[in-house]
Amino acid sequence: MKLDRTSIAIVVITVALLAAAPALPRWAMSLLNVSLCYGTVVLGMMLLMRTGLVSFGHGLYYCLGAYAAGTVDQMLKIPDMALMVLAGAAATGIVAAILGLLLARYRDIFFAMLSLAFSMILYGLLVKSSALGSTDGFNISAKSIFGIAVVDNAHRYATFGITVVLTMLSAFLLNRYLRSHRGRLAEAIRDNELRVEYMGASVRTTIHLHYVISAVLAGIGGALMAINIGHIDPEMTYWPQSGEFVFIAILSGTGNVFAPIGGALVFETIRSFAYEYSPNTWQMVLGITMLIVMIFLPGGLWSLLQRRKPA
Amino acid sequence: MATILHAKGLNKSFGAVTAANDINVAVEQDSVVGLIGSNGAGKTTFINMVTGYLKPTTGSIHFEGRDITSLKPRQITQLGICRSFQIPQLYNTMTVAENLMVGVGIVASSGARWAKSNRLDVAPEQAVEAMLEQFGLGDYRNRQSGLLPEGTRKLLDIAMAMVVRPRILLLDEPTSGVSADEKFVLMDRVMAAVREGKVTVLFVEHDMEVVERYTHRILAFYEGRIIADGEPAKVLDDVEVRKYVIGEAH
Amino acid sequence: MNQLFAVLIDGIVYASWLFIIAVGLTLIYGVMKILNIAHGSLYALGAFTAVSFCSAWFNHNYAAAGSFAMLAAAAVVVGLIFGPLIERGLLRFMYGKDEVVLVLVTYALFLILEDVIKLVWGVDPLLVQGPNGETPYSVLGNFEASGLSYPYYNLVLVGVAVATGAALTWVLTRTRNGKLLIAVIHDREMSAAMGIDVGRTYFVTFTVGAMLAAVGGALTAPTVSVVTGMGAEVIVMAFAVVVIGGLGSLPGAALGAFIVGMVRAASIHYKPELELFSVYLVMAVVLIVRPKGLFSGAEVRKI
Numbered sequence: 001m002k003l004d005r006t007s008i009a010i011v012v013i014t015v016a017l018l019a020a021a022p023a024l025p026r027w028a029m030s031l032l033n034v035s036l037c038y039g040t041v042v043l044g045m046m047l048l049m050r051t052g053l054v055s056f057g058h059g060l061y062y063c064l065g066a067y068a069a070g071t072v073d074q075m076l077k078i079p080d081m082a083l084m085v086l087a088g089a090a091a092t093g094i095v096a097a098i099l100g101l102l103l104a105r106y107r108d109i110f111f112a113m114l115s116l117a118f119s120m121i122l123y124g125l126l127v128k129s130s131a132l133g134s135t136d137g138f139n140i141s142a143k144s145i146f147g148i149a150v151v152d153n154a155h156r157y158a159t160f161g162i163t164v165v166l167t168m169l170s171a172f173l174l175n176r177y178l179r180s181h182r183g184r185l186a187e188a189i190r191d192n193e194l195r196v197e198y199m200g201a202s203v204r205t206t207i208h209l210h211y212v213i214s215a216v217l218a219g220i221g222g223a224l225m226a227i228n229i230g231h232i233d234p235e236m237t238y239w240p241q242s243g244e245f246v247f248i249a250i251l252s253g254t255g256n257v258f259a260p261i262g263g264a265l266v267f268e269t270i271r272s273f274a275y276e277y278s279p280n281t282w283q284m285v286l287g288i289t290m291l292i293v294m295i296f297l298p299g300g301l302w303s304l305l306q307r308r309k310p311a
Numbered sequence: 312m313a314t315i316l317h318a319k320g321l322n323k324s325f326g327a328v329t330a331a332n333d334i335n336v337a338v339e340q341d342s343v344v345g346l347i348g349s350n351g352a353g354k355t356t357f358i359n360m361v362t363g364y365l366k367p368t369t370g371s372i373h374f375e376g377r378d379i380t381s382l383k384p385r386q387i388t389q390l391g392i393c394r395s396f397q398i399p400q401l402y403n404t405m406t407v408a409e410n411l412m413v414g415v416g417i418v419a420s421s422g423a424r425w426a427k428s429n430r431l432d433v434a435p436e437q438a439v440e441a442m443l444e445q446f447g448l449g450d451y452r453n454r455q456s457g458l459l460p461e462g463t464r465k466l467l468d469i470a471m472a473m474v475v476r477p478r479i480l481l482l483d484e485p486t487s488g489v490s491a492d493e494k495f496v497l498m499d500r501v502m503a504a505v506r507e508g509k510v511t512v513l514f515v516e517h518d519m520e521v522v523e524r525y526t527h528r529i530l531a532f533y534e535g536r537i538i539a540d541g542e543p544a545k546v547l548d549d550v551e552v553r554k555y556v557i558g559e560a561h
Numbered sequence: 562m563n564q565l566f567a568v569l570i571d572g573i574v575y576a577s578w579l580f581i582i583a584v585g586l587t588l589i590y591g592v593m594k595i596l597n598i599a600h601g602s603l604y605a606l607g608a609f610t611a612v613s614f615c616s617a618w619f620n621h622n623y624a625a626a627g628s629f630a631m632l633a634a635a636a637v638v639v640g641l642i643f644g645p646l647i648e649r650g651l652l653r654f655m656y657g658k659d660e661v662v663l664v665l666v667t668y669a670l671f672l673i674l675e676d677v678i679k680l681v682w683g684v685d686p687l688l689v690q691g692p693n694g695e696t697p698y699s700v701l702g703n704f705e706a707s708g709l710s711y712p713y714y715n716l717v718l719v720g721v722a723v724a725t726g727a728a729l730t731w732v733l734t735r736t737r738n739g740k741l742l743i744a745v746i747h748d749r750e751m752s753a754a755m756g757i758d759v760g761r762t763y764f765v766t767f768t769v770g771a772m773l774a775a776v777g778g779a780l781t782a783p784t785v786s787v788v789t790g791m792g793a794e795v796i797v798m799a800f801a802v803v804v805i806g807g808l809g810s811l812p813g814a815a816l817g818a819f820i821v822g823m824v825r826a827a828s829i830h831y832k833p834e835l836e837l838f839s840v841y842l843v844m845a846v847v848l849i850v851r852p853k854g855l856f857s858g859a860e861v862r863k864i
Contacts, residue, residue, distance in 0.1 A: 054661050102849055109596050109660050110852055113804050117845040120797055124837030181416030181435075188413045191402035198362070198400070199475050200388035200425070201417045239797050243668055250665060280679040287672030291651075294665060 006175050006256060014168040021160055029160055033228045035268040036167040038248060039261035040221035043174055044214030045249040046260050050178070051210045052190030053107070057115030058245050060122050061092045061215040063237035065222030067132065068092070070140045070232050079143040081162050085223045092219025096212045104208040119237045126234035137233025140226055163224050170217055171257040177213075178257070186210060218245075247286060251293055253300020263301060315340040315511050316361070316392075316479055321370035323356055323535075330356040331367065332535035338479075338511060343502075345522040345543070346515045347556050348532030354515040355397070357532070358481045361513075362394045363387045374479070391426045391478035397487060397515075399468035403457030407448055407467055410456050411439045414474035429476035438474070445504045446470040462489045462497065469501055473508065480505060482514035486521055494518065498525055519557065523547065531556050566707045568826045574715040576822025577722035581780065582795060583802035583814045584725060585773030591746055591809030592766040594660055595652065598667040600774045601796030602674035603643060607778025608787045609678055610635035612687045615783075619691025628689075628697045629717075632779040639779075640772025643674075648767040653760070671792070679789055686786040697783045718780060725773065726815055733811065742766070746809070801844040807854030816855055 003011075021029070041062050048055055065088030072087045073079045099118055106114050127135050142159070144150060150158040177183040185206050188196050193203045226232045235241060252263025274282040297303055316338040323331035330353050338344055346354040359365040361372055363384040371380045379387055402410050415435045418425070431438055443449045446466050451459060456467060465485060472480055485501065486494040502525055505512050516522050522529060522543065529546040531539040533556065539549045546552055586600045614631040647670065655666050690696050701713035733739040745752045745762050753759045777795075785791075802821050806813025821840055828839045847855060 054665070056664075106848075106852060109664060109808075110848070112661065112664065113596075113800060114845065114848045116797065116800065117804070117841045117848065120801075120841040121838055121845060124835070124839070124841055127837065128834035181420040184409075184413055184416055187405065188402050191404055192400050195400040195402065195471065196413070196417075197383070197385045198388055198394060199414045199417050199471070200385050200393075200421065202385055238793075240793055246665065246668070280684070281676050283672040284676035287669040287674075287676075290669035290672070291666065294662065294669070295654075 004175070004179065006258065007172060009258070010168050010172045010175065014164060017164045017168075018161060021157055024160075026156075029156070030228070031268055031272060032265075033160060033163050034225070035265040036163050036261065037221045037225040037228060038245075038268065039264035040167045040170050040224065041218045041245055042248045042252065042260035042264055043170055043257060044217030044221075045245050046252070046254045046257070047174065047178075047186065047210050047217075048214045049249055049254050050186040050190065051207060052186075053111050053207070053211075054246060055115040055214075055242070056112040056239065056246065057117070057119030057237075057242050058214070058218050059237040059239065059242035060115070060119035061096065061218035062222040062225070062241065062245070063119075063122060063126070063232075063234070064095060065089070065092050065219030066226040066232040066236055067126070067222075068219070069223035069226045070132075070138060073140040073142065074138060079141060080147060081142040081145040081158065081227055084140075084142060084227060085162065085166060085220055088219040088223025088226075089216050092215045092222075093212060096215030097208075100208040100211040100215075103211055104204045116239055116242070119239065119242055122237045123234050126237065133233070135234060137231060137235075139231050141230055142227045159227055163228065166220055166224060167261065170220065171261060174213075174217075175257045182206070182209075247290055249300075250290060251300055253297075253302035255299060255302040255306055259300060259302035266301070313340050314338065315375055316513075317373040318357075318361070319371050319373070321357070321360060321367045321372070323360060323365060323367050329535045331360065331370075334370070334535075334537060336530065336537070336540070338513065340511055341509060342527050343505075343512045343525055344514070345526035345529045346513060346532060347517070347519070347522055347529060347546075347552075349556060352532035352556075353535040354532050355483060356535075358394060358483055358513070358515060361387075362392060362481060386424070388475060388477070389421070389425045389429075391428055391476075392481070393472040393475050393477035393479075394481040395465075395469045395472045395483060395485060397483040399461075399464040401456045401464060401467060401471070403455070405456060406453050407451045407456050407459070408439055408443065408453065410467060410471060411442050411474050414471055415439055415442075418475055426478070428478055431476075442470050442474050445507070446473075446500055462493045465489055466497055466500065470504075473504055473510070476508065477510060479511045479513070482512065482516075484515050484517065486516065486518055494521060495524075519547065563707055563709070564830055567709055568823070568830050570706065570709075570711065570715075571829070572819075572823040572826035574718055574822075575826055576818045577719040578777070578781065579798065579802050579822055580722045580815055580818035581718070581725060582774060582777035583799045583806075583818055584729065584811065585770035585777075586799050587803045587806070587809055587811065587814040588729070588773070589767055589770040590803065591811075592742060593652075593656075593763050594809075595663045595667060596660065596800075596808070597770070598664060598796055599647065599670040599674055600667075600770070600799060601792030601794075602671050602678070603639065603771045603774035603792075604778040604781075604795050605678055605787075605789075605792035606639045606643060606674065607636050607775030608782040608791060609682045609687070609778075610639050610775070611779035611782040612682070612689050612787050614638075615689045615697070616691070619695060625691065625695040625697070625700045628691075628695075628700070628783075632697060632782070633776075635779040635782075636772055636775040639775035640768055643775075644768030644771035645764065647771070648764050652767065653763070656763070671796075675789065675792065678792075682789075684789055686788045688786055689783040714784065721776065721780060722818075725776075726811070729811060798840065801840055804854055805844055805847045807851075807856035810854070810856035813854055813856035 045058060068087040068091035069084035072084045103111060103114060126132060145158045145162060185196060185201055189203055189206060196203050248263045248267050252259040274285060293300060314337045318334055318336045321331045321334035334357060348354050360367050363382050371378055374390060374392060402413060415438045418429055419431050419435050443452055448467060448470060451463060465488060469482060469485060486497060489497055498521055526543050529543050530537050531546055531552045539546045539552045582604060586597060589595055589597050611632050614635045615628045618628050618631045655663055698712060698714045703710045703712050733743060741757050742762060745757060745759055749759055802817035803814055805820055806817030820843060824839050824843050825836060828835045
């Protein structure tokens with residue numbers, strides 16, 4: 001297998017992160033964890049955006065992934081990290097395959113609005129489900145990984161390990177996909193659907209597939225977040241959460257799979273400082289940043305790194 | 312010669328407007344057929360029906376003996392009929408080479424539904440290079456297609472139809488928007504590519520010079536009907552054609 | 562029977578409230594093709610301004626009935642300040658961009674305005690209430706119907722909704738400016754070519770739309786505790802209304818408000834745990850059956 005530069009970089013960074021784990025201070029590790037979880041979700045947003053679609057309801061899958069993970073812990077009493085993530089991916093994959101049948105027919109703001117409606121349906125259900133803790137949600141705690149019990153420091157490293165490996169694996173696979181013949185159809189669909197059909201490819205099938213992939217990525221991100229934070233609640237599918245994902249995707253740009261991950265890291269770093277020093281202007285900073293990026297950097301932060309690309 | 316495309320009794324109306332009125336055409340393999348007529352005469356409607364964009368109200372279309380009337384554009388492309396557009400339909404944010412690569416990629420990863428004739432026999436990159444070469448687009452390879460001059464966009468639009476290796480190519484006004492001194496260069500390139508690929512061509516055109524120079528046969532449309540069908544010299548000399556088609560076209 | 566009557570009354574009141582909020586949203590979309598997320602912030606700004614104005618009024622010991630004038634003043638002030646500010650300062654640079662980009666621009670604006678509210682009014686819940694507990698709500702008192710007690714204030718909501726709908730319909734169908742507006746809605750370029758000042762049309766439309774959002778907020782303020790985040794809650798509800806009715810359609814907003822109002826009132830009375838769920842379910846079902854909403858024209862693409 002011939003690897004492109006991005007793939008090699010992903011492998012190198014994964015190894016470096018895992019090797020550095022014992023040296024990382026607690027705050028750095030949790031910042032990385034949260035950023036990587038967000039990054040995984042935004043990888044999915046990136047695929048949709050490349051296809052020309054913006055979902056204002058991806059919190060649906062982020063939340064669903066987390067609740068699937070939580071169910072494995074709370075209801076089935078099998079608090080295994082690997083199983084939790086698997087449950088998150090499976091649940092989102094199934095739901096997205098069904099909803100995708102509908103959503104693949106929609107574009108532009110109608111796609112955004114229908115996605116929003118679906119995410120708010122889940123919100124409406126969760127806030128009134130006392131068995132799932134209503135608006136408070138519930139706590140979860142993973143106690144093993146692949147059946148091997150982990151406590152204290154081992155738990156911390158296991159959580160970090162699974163977060164790093166799964167995020168980087170997602171990025172690796174998505175990068176391969178985007179460079180494949182089918183992956184290239186994403187931008188073709190964004191540019192001109194009519195021509196794609198007249199070249200003999202199915203727009204709807206491709207959009208459906210990309211929708212499912214992006215949902216599964218959000219589900220994995222949500223499940224990982226549940227494991228990391230140890231708490232889940234319906235806010236995960238409330239629309240401002242989905243808006244946050246859109247924000248990071250715009251901020252990052254869709255040029256490369258590192259963009260969403262880097263963007264999420266920038267976002268989380270700014271957030272942790274802003275929360276500390278100026279909690280009441282944090283959203284204002286976000287809003288102004290978003291306007292600046294949209295007006296002056298339509299390709300997102302990634303386009304800043306891309307200037308050296310040959311013409 | 313064998314019939315490759317056969318339209319039987321096609322009718323199409325949009326409300327009170329009849330865009331196709333009992334169209335019967337049998338197109339022979341390897342021929343080049345020109346479709347002429349004033350605006351609204353039914354030429355583009357005909358192309359739209361053959362490529363599955365519009366369904367005829369009644370009648371049927373057969374390609375190599377197979378009924379394709381109810382198929383979708385993408386299925387018709389897969390069988391081997393492709394078209395170009397009056398307004399070029401490009402992937403505007405991509406380079407010229409990338410535009411072609413999308414089509415090559417679709418063919419390269421195509422499944423069993425595709426006709427054998429359009430399978431790829433070389434590496435994808437080579438197929439793109441060959442197409443760039445054939446259409447004289449090599450110099451534009453890395454230029455963004457959305458920023459090209461109109462003549463080049465037209466050329467790329469036709470190359471994008473050819474890149475999926477059709478048996479029949481339908482061209483919708485290939486020289487509209489192309490300057491007078493460029494139009495024969497463009498048509499020569501297209502025709503050379505068509506001959507090499509053994510492709511049957513139907514094209515809609517308003518420029519009678521172009522029609523006369525490149526076609527073997529002309530179909531003259533008027534108010535949804537075909538009012539004349541035959542060799543170019545004969546059709547262009549027809550009384551009705553001179554009155555209804557050429558009189559208005561010039 | 563009694564319960565059915567209660568559902569009907571609650572539904573109509575709730576629908577009126579929704580209509581007031583949603584009508585500005587649909588107006589702005591219809592004319593400018595902007596799905597304005599910041600509409601939620603304008604609503605919240607209307608509510609917070611109403612709190613400030615009414616508190617000042619009550620603190621001066623003026624007649625409590627005059628607090629209604631303060632509610633109206635709050636809406637007008639917010640509309641006249643923020644409408645022009647947003648339209649001239651930001652949106653006019655964005656015209657012609659993709660609809661999705663415009664949604665994102667208004668989302669950024671929403672984030673900014675949320676914090677503006679926090680900076681001006683703080684993060685604690687506020688009430689429209691005088692030092693002795695007087696409110697516009699209590700001034701009017703209650704009436705009895707079918708054995709149940711309802712505040713007269715609810716009738717104000719219904720009245721304002723009906724008046725707003727009637728006034729807009731009148732302007733659009735009976736006045737010269739309204740007819741020009743409809744021309745702009747149908748074909749912006751053609752209207753500009755015919756000499757209609759599209760920029761001015763947009764400016765006026767957005768200001769009116771912003772004011773309607775603020776009216777909604779100001780009228781809501783006395784009935785709830787005014788908190789940050791209320792804009793986020795209301796904007797998705799307003800989206801549901803306009804999407805159900807058909808984006809940009811005035812009768813659509815009315816029908817959407819009626820449907821959502823009734824669905825919510827019914828679920829609160831019969832199955833309270835399905836309240837939010839049912840509203841968005843209706844939105845999804847309508848989008849699935851009629852992708853462009855109940856009142857929408859067909860669009861054709863030509864090649």
